[in-house]
Amino acid sequence: MRTLHQKRTPPASLFAPQGFLSRDECQALFAQVVGLTTGGGTTKLRVSSTREGVAEWALNRTRVVSDAQHTDLTITRTIAGAEGWMRTRRLDADGLRHAVRMAEYLRLAHRPWPENLTDPYVDQPISHPTLWSEPTYQLGAEGCTDLAQQLIAPAESAGMISTGALRVVAQSEAVMRSDGMARFYPTTEIQCSMTVRDTGGTASGWAGVNHYDIAKIDPAALAATALDKARRSAHPVAVEPGRWTAILEPQATADLVAMIDAEALDRLKAEMRQGPFKGPTLGTSKISEQVLDRRLILRSDPMDPEGGFVPFEENDGTPYLPVNWIDKGVLKELKYREAYALAKLGYDHALLKPPDFRLTTAPGVPTMSVEEMIATTDRGVLVTRFSGVQLVDFGSLLCTGYTRDGVWLIERGKISKPIQNFRFIESPLFILNNLDAVGTPVRVFAPGSAYVAPPVRVRDFSFVALADAI
Amino acid sequence: MKLGSAAAGAGVVWPRRMLAEIQAARATPGAWAPTVRALLGPTEVAASALEAAKSAGAVYADVRFSYDQAESLFPFVGPTYPGPRRTEHIGWGVRALVNGYWGFAGLDGVATTDDAATLGRAATAQATNAARGKPRTVDLGRIPVATGTWATPVEIDPFTVSYEEKADYMDSIIDDIQRRRYGVAHTFAYITVERGDRLFASSEGSSISQTIFTTTSRLEVNVSADWMSELDGQRAASFLSSAGAGWEYILSSPLRERATQLIDEALGARRPQPVDLGRYDVVFDAEATAQVIAASIGDATALDRAMGYRANEDGTSYLRDPLSMLGTFHVGSPLLTVSMNRSMPHGVATVKWDDEGVEPRDATLVKEGILTDFQTTREAASWLAPYYGTTHQPVRSNGCMGLVDRGASEPPVQVPPNLVMQPGADELSFHDLVKSTKKGLAFVGGQSSTDWQALNGVGGGSMVYRITNGELDGTVGPAQYLYRSPDFWKNLVAIGGKRSAAPFGLLTGNTVSAVPMKVTNVAITDPTRKA
Incomplete structure (x- = not known):
């Protein structure tokens, strides 16, 4: 076996100088892949290359610090409309050759896709948001380790227990096609989240956010919030589940709004009578109907100053466009693919829904801070975030899950006491139609995505049972 | 062909x-x-x-x-x-x-x-x-x-x-x-x-x-x-x-x-009868039991969770003080014995060595209703040294280190082992348990999940039957069962015998072998009914 290995040319070092593959390195890789193909057709290479520095801590001590480089390649071969693809993490010549052969072999099992038989590729412009921050990149695993110490300190000196993670990701996403597409986008991201608990296990507080730029987040403030929530949530009392006026902090709003995802905002599905936006008959949808409170806008925009994201679909390079999916409560757009556009709309551009969103208010709508919402609430509950959210019914987007890490009873305009967690059954569409007050949207914790959501006060939130987990 | x-x-x-x-x-x-x-x-x-x-x-x-x-x-x-x-x-x-x-x-x-x-x-x-x-x-x-x-x-x-x-x-x-x-x-x-x-x-x-x-x-x-x-x-x-x-x-x-x-x-299953919400005697088939075992006992007895090491991610455990709970805490009725292994034939988590080079041992996590051990790694085993000392057991990893998602290029973490619910002494089957039930429900297959402390859970069946006078009497729905782990397992009144045991490979990367069981006083609700 040894001789077998020695006969091969030794692979070059896998460490990329920057920690992830540059534009030139991606292009060189693509040229190498194209050189290995046989049988004509087109070739597509997706490269996702990452350097990840992580400091995880538990019980006030660093648990593990990790520095890793990851590379994912997806090679797609399309011949006569049928495509086959192979994913690999091998960059050596043998690995690439094997992957190309496998993609070509698997293609034989596929039928032609109509989308692959359209006119020649015409490049569509993409937007160019700033998603790179040099200080974030430079932080690395070492910086995370030092920063983690500073975040642990306040909790430890207060006699509480901090557990959390700081993760710095520097990444390049590239999609290259032999018919001319050449996309490359480098991004950075810092993910910071932590849970502070007391030693008796009677209290738990959480805070977290992710952003491309470390300068736009305040880890020390997050640590203070988690500690403060833990302190104030000790020894919760049970209150009756039922329909409550609920103030959802931005994270809680986002946890539910995330369920209005790409599956729900799908035009073909809606027209086939699936999901919440299906129309009254086959082939219709709720486009142009009011589906949310008139004050709200659900938007995704790669150029969003707070919630920008990679401006193309990471598998096939299709640009993401700025879209108001729901504008002043009215459903404006549902996503569709190229094949749908060709068949139904007479043009060949897809409209895709990224996993990122901004839920915001229409211009001129008065907003309220969480403190103001509390001050103007006679009786209600304040929710930090939700956990284990699962879809129960696609047709109404009914979800179930639990509140977690800080729930308080509000009485006569004041937080009166911490209360036990609830299990809920509720739909984001229902609560955003029962909107009482809305605040200024902020960036929340959604690793790998950009969610911007406001705090909201809603009527009749359905808490169905107590959940005494802390 | x-x-x-x-x-x-x-x-x-x-x-x-x-x-x-x-x-x-x-x-x-x-x-x-x-x-x-x-x-x-x-x-x-x-x-x-x-x-x-x-x-x-x-x-x-x-x-x-x-x-x-x-x-x-x-x-x-x-x-x-x-x-x-x-x-x-x-x-x-x-x-x-x-x-x-x-x-x-x-x-x-x-x-x-x-x-x-x-x-x-x-x-x-x-x-x-x-x-x-x-x-x-x-x-x-x-x-x-x-x-x-x-x-x-x-x-x-x-x-x-x-x-x-x-x-x-x-x-x-x-x-x-x-x-x-x-x-x-x-x-x-x-x-x-x-x-x-x-x-x-x-x-x-x-x-x-x-x-x-x-x-x-x-x-x-x-x-x-x-x-x-x-x-x-x-x-x-x-x-x-x-x-x-x-x-x-x-x-x-x-x-x-x-x-x-x-x-x-x-x-x-297309014409389910509506079910009155309330508390019932419920018979679970082996697959439904396996789901509840994995979601409640499986998650709760992971030592890294119980010690708070995963508080910011998956969560902790309601068995939150392992050293004082081991050997004394009542997880459930004396009928409940659950062990872990990484050696079961055809088990998804079966290996010769774990990802720390430890040859995993079979360990009894819950013995006749009492908490007796946790799923551990080399570092985690030492946290239980005082307990192992007093019970004259070697301080040794149970072999639960594993690789996830990206394999070796990500740090290894504690992973779930295969779990085995010990069959009862009497050779009872699912149908025997149904026969012994005058009025109740039977859950067959389905899913179950718990909160981040493996404390409160909810589950549904792929098929839910009404039981009337010891007979399966048509399907009902929509219905799901709610549970609070310690209370639920205390109400376990009968379990199936050796011949009714069956293994199920789960998405969590382990196999759970379970037997049918009968639990009294289980809360039944409608999954789509709001407060």
Whole structure:
């Protein structure tokens, strides 16, 4: 076996100088892949290359610090409309050759896709948001380790227990096609989240956010919030589940709004009578109907100053466009693919829904801070975030899950006491139609995505049972 | 190789070509070895990583290599199914310990000796950096040095069976099912076969390689809507899940024998009677029991969770003070005994060594209702040293270290082992338990989930029956059961015997073997009913 290995040319070092593959390195890789193909057709290479520095801590001590480089390649071969693809993490010549052969072999099992038989590729412009921050990149695993110490300190000196993670990701996403597409986008991201608990296990507080730029987040403030929530949530009392006026902090709003995802905002599905936006008959949808409170806008925009994201679909390079999916409560757009556009709309551009969103208010709508919402609430509950959210019914987007890490009873305009967690059954569409007050949207914790959501006060939130987990 | 409906009901059909391959595979055990060895490369690569870590100041270091291949098949290759998929993941990782702090460095791809040394130094540098914090101690205990190779015993390496042959076999089954009864709208099936080649070496001298096979499959029969209720019917085969086995797992599954039963159940599920919400005596079949065991006992007895190490992610455990609860805490009724292992034949979590080179031992987590042990790793085992000391057990890892998502290029973490619910002394079956119930419900299959402390849970069945005077009396729905783990398990009043036990491979990467059970006073609610 040894001789077998020695006969091969030794692979070059896998460490990329920057920690992830540059534009030139991606292009060189693509040229190498194209050189290995046989049988004509087109070739597509997706490269996702990452350097990840992580400091995880538990019980006030660093648990593990990790520095890793990851590379994912997806090679797609399309011949006569049928495509086959192979994913690999091998960059050596043998690995690439094997992957190309496998993609070509698997293609034989596929039928032609109509989308692959359209006119020649015409490049569509993409937007160019700033998603790179040099200080974030430079932080690395070492910086995370030092920063983690500073975040642990306040909790430890207060006699509480901090557990959390700081993760710095520097990444390049590239999609290259032999018919001319050449996309490359480098991004950075810092993910910071932590849970502070007391030693008796009677209290738990959480805070977290992710952003491309470390300068736009305040880890020390997050640590203070988690500690403060833990302190104030000790020894919760049970209150009756039922329909409550609920103030959802931005994270809680986002946890539910995330369920209005790409599956729900799908035009073909809606027209086939699936999901919440299906129309009254086959082939219709709720486009142009009011589906949310008139004050709200659900938007995704790669150029969003707070919630920008990679401006193309990471598998096939299709640009993401700025879209108001729901504008002043009215459903404006549902996503569709190229094949749908060709068949139904007479043009060949897809409209895709990224996993990122901004839920915001229409211009001129008065907003309220969480403190103001509390001050103007006679009786209600304040929710930090939700956990284990699962879809129960696609047709109404009914979800179930639990509140977690800080729930308080509000009485006569004041937080009166911490209360036990609830299990809920509720739909984001229902609560955003029962909107009482809305605040200024902020960036929340959604690793790998950009969610911007406001705090909201809603009527009749359905808490169905107590959940005494802390 | 389409087999017409003439072959239906003739038992498992083993085509001649497959038999030939089975015989060939049996004749050459370890036929996989050359490729693995060639890819693993010379052991100098691993040695160079350990050497670099040690000379940089690590008191302990280990290196892992993983080469994971997977093939997924959707036999109905149409516009909605993406057809066959192949993935090949390869990665290295080094873990180093300095003054009680762990550092890790990982890299995807086939590494050179120099790359490995760089990884070794990088892991140690991260640990050294972390070690500037307040003191922390890690006690890894002593384990025997592990050397050797091991592979999941498979009769047919699934990667030696061509895609076409796998797809043809499944297509023929689907064709057969589609023609059996009027009303079968659509039969959905998929197969995923995985093979993981792993290398592990530690600075203590362990050096092992393992090949782990997993075959996962699902078969789901969908029937068209009932004219009256306008509800569709759906039933997934409970005998197909995930197993540490090769292609023979698919060939030996009773796909044809049980197809008619699946269709009948799917058709029967379309007119569920409404159920009055309230508390019932509930009989769970083995699959439904396995789901509850995994969600409640399985998650709660993971020691890293119980000690708070995962508080910011998956959560903690309601068994939140392991040392004072061990040996005394009542998890449930005396009928409940749950053990863990990584040695069960065909278990998804079955290995010879875990990802720290520990040969896992079988441990009883809950004995006759009392909490007796936790799922542990080398570091975690030392946290229970006082308990092990007083009960005269060696302080030793139960062998639950494993690799997730990206394989070796991510730090290893504690993973769930196979779980076994011990059968009862009396040879009772699901139907015996139903017979003993005057008024109640029966849950068959389905899912179950708990909150982040494995305390409060909710679950549903693929089929829910009403029980009247000891008989299954039609399906009901929609209905789900709610539970609070300690209360639920205290109400366990009867369990099935040895012959009713069945294993189920779960998505969490482990197998749970369970028996049917009867629990009293279970809260039943409507999953879609708001407050």
